[in-house]
Amino acid sequence: MEVPAALFSFQLLSFFLIVLHLSSFSVPMELGSFLPNCSKTCGNVEISYPFGVGDGCFFQGFEVICNKSIPFLAGSDLQLVEILQGEVRVKAKPFLVTSCKPHGNMVTEINLLQDSPYTISISSNRFIIIGCSTGGAVTDANATLSSCTSVCYTRDSMDDGSCTGQGCCQTTLPRVQKHKVLTTFLIGVNKNLTSPCSYGVIVENGSYIFRKSDAWDFNLSENVTTKLEWAIGDHHEKLRNKNVSICGQNSIDYDSKRFPGDYLCRCSPGYEGNPYIKGSGGCQRNKEHNPCVPEATCQNTNLGYRCSCSTWNVGDGYRMGSGCHRFKGIQLLLGSMVSIPIMITALSWFYLAKKNRQLTKMRAKYFHQNGGLLLQQHVFSGKGTCSNQTKIFSARELEKATNNYDISRVLGRGGQGTVYKGILEGGYTVAIKKSQLIAQCQVDQFINELVILTQINHKHIVKLIGFCLETQVPLLVYEFIPGGTLYQKLHGYLDDVLTRLSWNDRLRIATEIGEALSYLHSYACMPIFHRDVKSSNILLDWNNTAKLSDFGISRLVPLDKNRVSTAVHGTIGYLDPEYFSTGKLTEKSDVYSFGVVLLELLTGRRPVQHEETRDYSSLVMHFKSCVGRGNLLQVLDKMVLEEAKMEEVRAIAGVASRCLTVLGARRPTMKKVARKLASMR
Template identity: 40%
Template sequence: MMKLGYPRFLLSGYIFLSLLGIWVVATAVVPAGHRPGCPAKCGDVDIPFPFGIGDQCAFHPGFGLDCTAVDGVKKPFAGTVEVTKISLTNGTATMNTAISWQCYVPATGTTNYSNGWLNLTNTPFWISEVDNTVIVIGCNTLAYMISSSYVIGCSSTCESGDPLKNDTCSGAGCCQANVPKDIQYYNGYFNEKYNTTKIWRDSRCSYITVMEKAAFNFKTSYVKSTVFYDTYKGYVPIVLNWKIALQTCKEVRNESSYACVSSHSVCVDSTTHNPGYRCNCSDGYQGNPYIANGCRDIDECRRLVNPCGDGICENTPGNYSCSCYPGNYMTNGVCVPIQKKPSRFQAMPVVGASVGLVVLVIVVACACLIQERRKLRNMKLAYFRQHGGTILFEEMKSRQGADAFKIFSEEELQQATNRFSEKQVIGRGGHGTVYKGLLKSNVEVAVKRCMTIDEQHKKEFGKEMLILAQINHRNVVKLLGCCLEVEVPMLVYEYVPNGTLFDLIHGNHGWRISLATRLGIAHDSAEALSYLHSGASTPILHGDVKSSNILLDDNHKAKVSDFGASILAPTDESQFVTLVQGTCGYLDPEYMQTCQLTDKSDVYSFGVVLLELLTCKKPFNLDALGQEKSLSMMFMSAMKENRLEVMLDDGIKDEDNMEILEEIAELAKHCLEMSGENRPSMKEVAEKLDRLRKVMHHPWVQQNPEEMESLLEEPSAMVHSTIVSDQYFSIEKKAVTNLQSGR
């Protein structure tokens, strides 16, 4: 049984302590091969090179393992993490990670917690998004994982109308979420306010963990007992990808540290955002590509089934060849006996039978093809109806001006994007992948393929598209249409050519961005969000405002994009967000506590964007110390201590600009208020930025204090407290401390 009574943030996850900060390229003295005297196994686990027991036996210290006896059985460990399997072919390592749990203790009336976490930063490993999944178990449980770039989770319920089922993890007692790509760090959390004492009576414990998909099979007993924790003994398997070094194959191929030393080996580039490579044996060979002569020829002829059928199989390097015994000849890869040529009369029945057989095959093939096409058409029609396509189509015909919005077929978008070629990818995110496309009308578009869609959005998708299609604002990326005949709908937007605001600020391009340009971009973005909140026919909440979702045209005019996280404004207080997601550094602290998205959540995120424009710093830096991890926390501290100048970017720090900069900083501070009620609306923010632009365009006003004061005078609704909330510092500091310590 699971032991209870640990303090709330007891460290129950792991960290690669022995690997952090020591993974560097070409640190091995000997470039390849098993070192003499190095063991190839630890207990029952094979330890193939480049891994090794001890740093001296590994390719470099990042692959050094310890072989430690646990209860009399030797097991390999990477730091404090047990390694259970290593695959050279797949480039994976299976290890154990802790389960995050919270349990109600009836005797004391308290809840105990243990947060599982994993930190792979500065190691050659990252979490496989293909082999793993985020699992949440419990009644009325909302839990989420925080990584260096994403916050993602889900909620599970135990409603009477949705009974628990074995082997089914889709929201009833158990839910799953996809693991984002390129994740090296995560920490599991629970939302306390989502649970009640009544729920604890039926389901005393709740869990969240990241684990291997193939190793998990939901059982209803997991919900009302500690069977889940006991089954895995507190630790679940997780599959990690790895790469041998940080260089690409092209960069390292001619260097002495090149790891693919076996003949008949090939170099494979990593698919992550960061460069790297690993090695495989060539086709027809198997073994270890990291050691000399490690890739050995596969003798296909020794397989249980002869690849040549009844013929003679001869093994060749990397392949095999087939021949026939005397009296036979090869046709279509099959050996058949040589027969005398039959007479014309003898051949006629054979010819007739052959023709009949060919006709029969053609008829059957055509029937199967027609059946498959009919099944595909019916499936596309079912998806179309499921996503509200029928309602959307009828509404478009009845509404004036709706013809600007188009329902695309899957084939149209495949042709526009060259079958969704990797060369057409212009962006990836937590919601999906964006491709550049060219329609038959020679119109450039951006096609977004979403990863998943929840059941509520499936039912309301057609209605939401109709509302989003009516958005028409110069600073909002235009939604041109959608494709509904696929499992997860695709969205088609206008193409904006000049990249994102994030690339402009953090792209290391060496350009100097003037204050006027930054202020213009901020004003354009604020106008767009103000329109979505109060100018659209139905209020729309963006939900993921950040600099990478602000696109720029050739004149640096801003357009707000990516409505993958957008939702229609809730009409009553019962509408909560059931999938917690967003981007670290931009998330509204109030949203994290209440799980209710509001227009003031977008205001907070926009305040962080203002800080990026002022400081040219990233919103969140996992490698920094203390409060320097959070840009908003650093800024609020600087404002409280009257140290604004130390935060400003040198490119805009100028005595002539200081009054304008102070006004922008004051506006950002209001946007970052802890309580949403104390933040301005986006309309007020846009008006304030518009007044500041007028001051920039008329510098003579700055020389006249009375004119300056008149132009910058704020409406009463914009007046907020200038005192920084102590509560804000307490919660922000607590969040950063938790991320730093892994809790």
């Protein structure tokens, strides 16, 4: 294999051969049939069917060997830690290779064999390289699919917990076709500051935390794990085509999305248990997961539960909906016959009850219209934990928090809606986002933003606290960031006071937003393209710490795609011209928009200027024109000229210029941009 010239004299070191040929004994078994006296544990690990220990206790390919109360996957040295739905967690040590000087070169392969139900999980693992002047890659027969390089400028340049290229680097694993052979290797070079050994390991994302001492003396902890995906193989496809039930009663099979023909089983909505077992040991009705309130009649259907309120009760009957409420209008009407005053009182109560019934029906309608049933099914089927991570607010709570959406509580308005300041019971201040338009596209954007925000956890991205579905348009509740937006502080007055940002604040804000975008592109469980990066979507607290907000038009991107076709969204002045002309969205579109934000920080000017000023119309074109004529100082903000060092200004201007390159392929990634900005600070 030819080593790329950019790696100079890097030498191929050794990596490992992982052969996941984890087959079991060949006893023919029907899925769901097993002996009742099978062991359910091995040591502290629960063993559930289709996995099993001993003859007749497991489905073919899922045997577990229990050796002195320590479980291993049969046919391998992989110690089992936990069995999950579609995945197993194993100790990572078998996936570790150590290569020390002066060993010869060796290229090894990962062979994913046809008879094995296991593959290395692409989404749950990372390929980590530890050492100095060390690179690693995963390749197929044609080209490098995934790689990273680790260097050590000085011992102090490394940080504990940071695996971003100094002493430690990490990269995602490539998704390949079934039974594809991968080649993996380490690359090293002898320089003044090098570690005696290089290490490569595939570990579960987040299970390994880098310490800078590991670059010289590395011992893989027993707690570090690797995840393998499993599924029922495609050799049962014929049974599925003949409509023969492979899963147990009250359960369904679904594609595992691992490889075509592979599938898993799950219990039907309202049931829980082991979906792979037939009979009493399988999926059973779970009354605790019944979505109906006690006052409602519950009917079980193939699609789940159907709730309906009994006579003289109103509402939709669902726990997450309006429930059931007693309607006493008839009794009051009969009692009104006694006297006119009583009748007037009864009619008044009847009117109020009718209004309350209409309000309840209207809120139930909005609940359904705003995707409430979809979220409800998401929770009760066990697919998500949204309800455990966020709070579901009632319409009345948010009306009280905003003083019935008083205009004095408005924090800002935009294309996606209006943001209000809210004060909850207990004095906790929040920001409440309310869509402006009543259209299905707005509901879709709300659901999109909700799904994305529940998957994000970063200190420089605004945190979602909860949501409300009972209003005409859905509402999102965020943490309150009190300092206004970057746009307000750069281009105008905030609370009638002219604000000025110091150079140090501007450089730090650029670094923090760069880190946030780098996280979205490279470190989130699925890459996220923001699509509307601009200074008005960057919130600042009282210390001018930055947080990225507004994910209404963002896109989740599968790991095997680096671009998606989509309708063009964004803001004039920040919009990537390549995305605008082709409709092909890539991570480089966010890089271009970030470059415009860097120009705002440097110049203090708006991205688009009105023609009557006769100065410029496009900040990007004006900046490029001045730089081309060697007049960079002409466009810089007065504060920048007074406080910044020129070498810093030129460096930031250089980063902005590369981000604003017309061809997206020539722009740097946000990971590289964030690393450059961090090194300047």
